[in-house]
Amino acid sequence: MLRYILWRIAVMVPTLLIISALVFAIIELPPGDYFESYIAEIRAQGEGVNMEQIEALRKQYGFDQPPLLRYVHWVAGMLQGDFGYSFEYELPVSDVVGDRLWLTVLVSFVTIIFTWVIAFPIGLYAATHQYSWGDYGLSLVGLIGIAIPNFMLALVLMYFANIWFGTSIGHLMDQKYLSEPMSWAKAKSILEHIWIPVIIVGAAGTAGMIRRLRANLLDELQKQYVVTARAKGLSPTRTLLKYPLRMALNFFISDIGSILPAIISGAEITAIVLSLETTGPMLIKALQSQDMYLAGSFLMFLAFLTVIGVLVSDLALAVLDPRIRLQGRSTK
Amino acid sequence: MTSGADLLRVEGLRITFSVLGGGVEAVRGASFRILPGRVTALVGESGSGKSAISQAIMGILPSVASVTGRVVFNDPTGNKPVDLLSLDSGGREIQDIRGARISKIFQEPMTSLSPLHTIGNQISEVLKIHTDIDKAGRRERTEQLLGYVGFSDPKRAYDMYPFELSGGMRQRAMIAMALICSPALLIADEPTTALDVTVQAQILQLLRGLQSKLNMAMLLITHDLGVVANMADEVVVIYHGEIVEAGPVDAIFRNPQHPYLKGLMAAVPHFDMKPGERLKALREVPVQAGAIIGDRDVRKAGGPNVLVSVRNLSKTFSTRSSGWFGSGSAFRHRAVDNVSFDIRRGECLGLVGESGCGKTTISKILMRAVTPDKGTITFDDGEGALDVLKLDGAELKALRAKIQMVFQDPVSSLSPRMTVKNILSEPLEIHGRGTPKSRVETVRSLLQAVGLDQRFINRYPHSFSGGQRQRIGIARALALVPQLLICDEPVSALDVSVQAQILNLLKDLQKELGLTMLFISHNLAVVDYMADRIAVMYAGRIVELAPREVLMSDPIHPYTKSLLAAVPYPDLDRKLDFDLLQVSGGSDQQRWGVQFADGGDDEALVPADLGGGHFVLARKSVDARELRP
Numbered sequence: 001m002l003r004y005i006l007w008r009i010a011v012m013v014p015t016l017l018i019i020s021a022l023v024f025a026i027i028e029l030p031p032g033d034y035f036e037s038y039i040a041e042i043r044a045q046g047e048g049v050n051m052e053q054i055e056a057l058r059k060q061y062g063f064d065q066p067p068l069l070r071y072v073h074w075v076a077g078m079l080q081g082d083f084g085y086s087f088e089y090e091l092p093v094s095d096v097v098g099d100r101l102w103l104t105v106l107v108s109f110v111t112i113i114f115t116w117v118i119a120f121p122i123g124l125y126a127a128t129h130q131y132s133w134g135d136y137g138l139s140l141v142g143l144i145g146i147a148i149p150n151f152m153l154a155l156v157l158m159y160f161a162n163i164w165f166g167t168s169i170g171h172l173m174d175q176k177y178l179s180e181p182m183s184w185a186k187a188k189s190i191l192e193h194i195w196i197p198v199i200i201v202g203a204a205g206t207a208g209m210i211r212r213l214r215a216n217l218l219d220e221l222q223k224q225y226v227v228t229a230r231a232k233g234l235s236p237t238r239t240l241l242k243y244p245l246r247m248a249l250n251f252f253i254s255d256i257g258s259i260l261p262a263i264i265s266g267a268e269i270t271a272i273v274l275s276l277e278t279t280g281p282m283l284i285k286a287l288q289s290q291d292m293y294l295a296g297s298f299l300m301f302l303a304f305l306t307v308i309g310v311l312v313s314d315l316a317l318a319v320l321d322p323r324i325r326l327q328g329r330s331t332k
Numbered sequence: 333m334t335s336g337a338d339l340l341r342v343e344g345l346r347i348t349f350s351v352l353g354g355g356v357e358a359v360r361g362a363s364f365r366i367l368p369g370r371v372t373a374l375v376g377e378s379g380s381g382k383s384a385i386s387q388a389i390m391g392i393l394p395s396v397a398s399v400t401g402r403v404v405f406n407d408p409t410g411n412k413p414v415d416l417l418s419l420d421s422g423g424r425e426i427q428d429i430r431g432a433r434i435s436k437i438f439q440e441p442m443t444s445l446s447p448l449h450t451i452g453n454q455i456s457e458v459l460k461i462h463t464d465i466d467k468a469g470r471r472e473r474t475e476q477l478l479g480y481v482g483f484s485d486p487k488r489a490y491d492m493y494p495f496e497l498s499g500g501m502r503q504r505a506m507i508a509m510a511l512i513c514s515p516a517l518l519i520a521d522e523p524t525t526a527l528d529v530t531v532q533a534q535i536l537q538l539l540r541g542l543q544s545k546l547n548m549a550m551l552l553i554t555h556d557l558g559v560v561a562n563m564a565d566e567v568v569v570i571y572h573g574e575i576v577e578a579g580p581v582d583a584i585f586r587n588p589q590h591p592y593l594k595g596l597m598a599a600v601p602h603f604d605m606k607p608g609e610r611l612k613a614l615r616e617v618p619v620q621a622g623a624i625i626g627d628r629d630v631r632k633a634g635g636p637n638v639l640v641s642v643r644n645l646s647k648t649f650s651t652r653s654s655g656w657f658g659s660g661s662a663f664r665h666r667a668v669d670n671v672s673f674d675i676r677r678g679e680c681l682g683l684v685g686e687s688g689c690g691k692t693t694i695s696k697i698l699m700r701a702v703t704p705d706k707g708t709i710t711f712d713d714g715e716g717a718l719d720v721l722k723l724d725g726a727e728l729k730a731l732r733a734k735i736q737m738v739f740q741d742p743v744s745s746l747s748p749r750m751t752v753k754n755i756l757s758e759p760l761e762i763h764g765r766g767t768p769k770s771r772v773e774t775v776r777s778l779l780q781a782v783g784l785d786q787r788f789i790n791r792y793p794h795s796f797s798g799g800q801r802q803r804i805g806i807a808r809a810l811a812l813v814p815q816l817l818i819c820d821e822p823v824s825a826l827d828v829s830v831q832a833q834i835l836n837l838l839k840d841l842q843k844e845l846g847l848t849m850l851f852i853s854h855n856l857a858v859v860d861y862m863a864d865r866i867a868v869m870y871a872g873r874i875v876e877l878a879p880r881e882v883l884m885s886d887p888i889h890p891y892t893k894s895l896l897a898a899v900p901y902p903d904l905d906r907k908l909d910f911d912l913l914q915v916s917g918g919s920d921q922q923r924w925g926v927q928f929a930d931g932g933d934d935e936a937l938v939p940a941d942l943g944g945g946h947f948v949l950a951r952k953s954v955d956a957r958e959l960r961p
Contacts, residue, residue, distance in 0.1 A: 223443060224438060224440055224443040224444040225443060225444055225445055225446040225447075227392055227438070227444070228438065228444045228445065228446075228506075228509075229446070230390075230392050230430070231390055231392055231430055231431060231435065231436045232430065232431035232435075232457065232458050232461060232509070233427045233428060233429070233430035233431035233432060233458070233461050233462060234427070234431075234457070234461055235422075235427060236422050242449075243446050243448075243449075246446075246448050246449075247446075247447075247448060320448075321448060322447075322448060322450075322493045322495075323447055323448075323493070323495055
C-alpha cells in the first residue's frame with residue numbers, strides 16, 4: 001500500500017510537468033505578449049508610451065529570450081514558490097492571489113460538504129421509495145436545480161438575502177472587512193455571506209449527485225447479495241446501509257477527482273455576478289489581458305487540484321474496495 | 333402421517349407477478365410438504381415457478397409479487413406452527429426465522445456474496461443477528477464452521493474476500509453461512525448449477541453429509557434429475573406453476589406417471605445409450621436440411637480424410653497483477669498449452685473440460701478471433717491445404733465462410749435490434765451471396781431447416797424462447813453452408829427438454845449436410861451423445877483423446893476418470909461414489925499418479941499412443957503399458 005502511494009505521487013511529477021508545458025504553450029499561442037496589449041491599450045487612450053521602460057521590463061522578465069528558456073525559468077520559479085510577476089497588478093503573483101485562494105478553497109470545501117449532506121439522504125430516500133410521490137417530488141426539485149442557470153439563481157438569492165436578512169449585496173463579506181486582516185467579526189461576516197454562493201454553486205451538483213446515487217442504488221438493490229442479506233434475517237434498514245450503500249459509495253468517491261476542479265473553475269460566472277473574492281473572476285481577467293504568469297499559475301493550480309483529487313479518490317477507493325486493493329493477490 | 337409431523341406444509345400457494353399489462357401467474361395452487369430430516373427435491377424447468385416458491389417460503393419475494401395460500405412452518409424446537417405468509421415480510425418475526433430456522437443457499441456463488449466484505453464478516457453476521465455470542469465467540473464459531481465445510485485454513489479464510497475464492501469455495505462459504513445457526517430447514521436453490529461437474533460432486537457430498545449429520549431438512553431446488561437421484565428422499569415435480577407429481581424418490585424414478593415427467597426422463601442424455609439411440613425431446617423438431625443445400629452436394633467425394641489439423645497450439649494470456657505493490661509483474665496464464673489434434677472430415681469431435689481449461693480459447697483460435705503464440709492450423713477441404721493462421725484479406729474471408737460457430741448464450745449472441753431476416757441474411761450479404769430476393773428465399777429455407785415457422789421471419793429475437801433462439805443461431809451458422817461447425821456449449825444455457833431438441837437437431841443436420849463438427853461442452857453426457865471422438869482438456873492441455881466408446885469404457889487418465897465418476901446419473905441404482913471421487917483426485921494434480929505428473933518441465937509430457945486412436949498425456953519416459961493401473 002505504502003509503495004503504491006509513493007509510486008502514485010512519483011507519477012504525479014511527470015503529469016504536472018506535461019500539464020505545465022501545455023499551459024505554457026497555450027498561453028504563448030496568441031500573438032504578442034502582455035506588453036503589446038498594454039501598449040495598444042495606452043495608445044488607444046491617446047497617451048504616449050515610454051518604450052524604453054517597456055523594453056527594460058521586457059528584458060527583466062526575459063521576454064527577449066526564446067520560449068523554451070522562459071518555460072524553464074517559470075517552472076523552476078514555481079518550484080521555489082515564486083509564481084512570477086503579475087504585470088497587470090504590478091505585484092508578485094502570490095501577493096495578488098493571496099487571500100483569494102483561501103477563500104476559494106473555503107467556498108469549494110463548504111460546497112462539497114453541502115452537496116453531500118443534502119444529496120445523500122435524498123438519494124437514499126428516492127432509491128428506496130422508487131416511483132413514490134416523494135421520489136417524483138424530489139426528482140422534480142432536483143431537475144429544476146440542474147436546469148436553472150447559475151447566474152439567475154445568484155441574482156434571485158442575492159435579492160432575497162438582502163430583503164429578508166439584510167445581507168449586503170455581493171462579495172463574500174461586508175465591504176468594510178475587505179482589506180482588513182482576519183478577525184472574529186470578519187469571520188462572522190464571511191459565514192453570513194457564504195451560504196449564498198454555496199447554494200448556487202452546489203445546486204446543480206447536488207441535483208446531479210442525487211440522480212446518480214439513486215440510479216446506482218437502484219442497480220445495487222437488484223443484486224443477489226441483497227437477497228442473501230435479507231435471507232440471513234438482516235433488517236431492511238441495516239441491509240441497505242451495510243451492503244448496497246457501500247457499493248454505491250464507489251462512484252461517489254471516484255467523483256472527488258472531478259469535483260474539486262469543477263467547483264473551482266465552474267463557479268466563475270457565479271463569482272462574477274456576486275463579485276466574490278474568489279479566484280474565478282481574476283483568472284478570466286488574467287487570460288483576457290495576457291497576464292501570463294498570473295493566468296499560468298492559476299491554470300497550474302487547477303491542474304494540481306485535479307491531480308490531487310484523482311489521487312485522493314483512487315486511494316479512498318482502494319481503502320474502500322478490497323477488489324481494487326487486493327486484485328494482485330487474488331489466487332485461484 | 334399426521335400433519336403435525338410435517339416440517340413445512342405449502343397449501344394452495346399462488347404467486348402472481350404483476351407486470352406491465354396484467355399479472356403473470358407463476359405458481360398456481362401448489363401444495364406439498366417437507367418432512368423433518370429429509371431431502372425434498374423440487375424439480376422443474378426454468379420459469380416453472382420453483383424459485384418463486386422458495387422465495388415465498390422465506391418471505392423474500394420481490395414487491396411486485398402477490399401471494400395467497402398458506403405456508404405452515406412447524407418448528408421442531410417447540411414453537412407453535414406459524415403461517416409464514418401471514419407474517420409481515422419486513423417484520424421482526426420473519427427476520428428471526430430467516431437465517432436462523434430456515435436458511436437458503438443460492439445458485440450463483442459469484443454474486444450472492446457481497447464483494448466488499450470478507451466472508452468471515454458475512455458469515456458471522458448471521459450469528460450477530462440471531463445470537464448473543466460476543467465477537468470473539470462469533471469468530472471462533474465461524475472459523476470452526478469454515479473448517480467444517482472444507483476450508484483447509486479457516487483462520488486465513490475468515491479474512492478473505494469472495495473474489496479471492498474459486499466458485500466452489502464460495503459456495504462452501506455460502507453453505508457455512510446458511511448452516512451456522514443450525515436451521516431446521518435449508519433451502520438450496522440450484523446450489524451446483526453454476527459449478528463444474530467435479531466441484532458439483534464435492535458440494536453435493538458436503539451437503540448430503542451435513543444434512544444427515546445435523547438431521548436437518550432440505551428443500552433442494554434443481555432442474556437436474558441426476559442431482560435429484562443422488563440427493564433426494566422425496567421428489568416434487570413442478571410444471572408451469574403446478575405440482576404434477578410428488579412422492580418418494582423410488583416411486584418417482586421407477587414408475588413415473590405424469591407424461592411430463594416421463595418425457596423429462598427420456599430427454600436426458602445418459603451414458604448407457606446404444607449407438608444410434610435418439611433422445612426423445614418433449615417437442616421434436618422436424619429437420620429439412622435439404623432445404624438449405626438444394627441440389628448442391630456438400631458431401632464432396634474425395635478430399636483428404638482430415639479436415640482440420642491442429643499442431644502444437646499454445647496461447648498464453650498475461651494478466652498484469654500486483655501493479656498495486658509497484659512490482660507490476662505479469663502473471664502468465666497458459667490457456668492453451670501445446671495442443672495438437674485432428675478433426676476428421678464428417679466427424680463430430682467432442683471437447684470436454686471444466687471452465688477455464690482453454691476449450692473456448694481453442695475455438696476462438698480456430699475462428700481466428702484470437703492469435704496463438706505458436707502452433708499451426710491446417711484446413712484442407714479438398715481445395716488445397718490452407719495455413720489458417722497465416723491467411724489474410726480475401727483468403728481469410730473465404731475461409732470464414734467455411735468455419736462457422738454456434739454460441740453458448742442464445743440471448744446475447746443475437747442482436748436484439750435485428751429481425752430474424754436481418755440476422756440470417758447478414759452472413760450472405762457480407763459474403764455477397766445472391767441477390768436480396770434470393771437471400772430472403774435462403775432465409776426461409778434456413779428457418780425451415782431448423783424447424784421454425786416461416787411466419788417468424790420479421791420477428792425480433794426477444795419474442796422467441798431460449799431453444800428457438802438457439803435454433804436461429806444454428807440457422808445463422810448454416811447460412812453459408814460451412815464445412816466446419818464449431819458449437820461452443822450450445823445447450824448449456826437451455827433446459828433439459830429443450831436441450832434434447834437442439835442436440836437432435838444438430839445431429840440430424842450433421843448427418844444430412846455432412847458437416848464436420850467441433851462440439852465443446854463441459855457436460856460429458858452431452859458430448860457422449862454427440863461426438864464420435866472425445867478430447868478431454870485440463871488446464872490448457874488435452875489429457876486424453878479417444879473414440880467415444882473407448883473413452884467411456886476404458887478411461888486411463890485420472891482426470892478423465894474423476895470427470896466420469898463425478899457425473900450424477902438420473903438413476904437410483906448408480907449413485908455417485910463419493911469415496912471413489914476422493915481417491916482419483918479429481919482436478920487436484922498433486923494426487924495424480926506419478927506417470928501423469930507435470931514435473932515442472934515443459935517437455936516432459938507427451939501424448940502416449942495406446943492404439944486404436946487412444947492417446948493419453950503422460951511422461952515421456954513412461955511406457956504405454958504402465959499407464960494402466
